[in-house]
Amino acid sequence: MATEQDVQGLAGLVRRLDEASASAAHYPHLPALQPLRDAWQQLHADSRLRIALQQTPAEGGPLNSAVLVHRMLDTMHALSPAYLRHFIAHADTLAWLERLPPANAAATKRPPRKRGKAER
Template sequence: MTTDAAADPVAWALAQAGSDPVRARVLSALARRASAQPPGALRERLVARLMARAQAAPALPAPAPAPAPRRPPSPLATLVAELQAMGTDLRQVQAHQPTWRALRAQRRLAEVAAPVPEHLGPLNSQVLVARALQQLHALAPDYLQGLLTQVDTLAALAPLQAAAAPADKPARKTAAPRRR
């Protein structure tokens, strides 16, 4: 057996590999390395290592870890499960969302396009905003829809921020004048 491994390590390794593909690749690589060496001490050591690897028992896979104890689902997991249960209803909402956005943008533009009193002057903020939104609608309607979505979100959050702010904020004490 030793003479077969020394004469042709690659063929010997293929015969010893068995059904484990990982073991076959390791033995094949070691056999190719041994066959590439000229006869001598290094080749003999590689063949000996090849034979030792081939005779070693194949390693068994590590057992799967025990499942972790069940914890109650997080609120986010509960919400995701509820949304998945809604399925088709949620898809219908998503299908009509672009239409609602376009209608909201048109309504906002109609509010802005309302006649602005002329006596306000050209640099009045109301006049400037009206012009900017109209030009934005002409140049980039998708950007306008995104901007209006952000403005609507901020407008919805404003009452929440006002409610969360402490009502009785103590006034700052004024510092006494310094004496020199």
């Protein structure tokens, strides 16, 4: 379950993204571009899948994480290619969000700890 701090952090991130997109007048939302976006998403997901499947280790045990991910991707591709594309897009978005610097980078740093008499 999400804590109040997580919710505030997520709300802050959504606010930052909304403010940044609202101030970007040079990048309006054009509905006519949606088929192009969908085609790009499909090509990108297929490319990422092809790369991931080529990097499968030859000598992995049954519980090797790389082998398990390979089997999961392969099975997901066989059962529901559309869901796999959605999953890859979601994972790419999470990877992109992870690279964002925190909004309050200065506030997250801890002040230096004062040393007591016992540590001196």
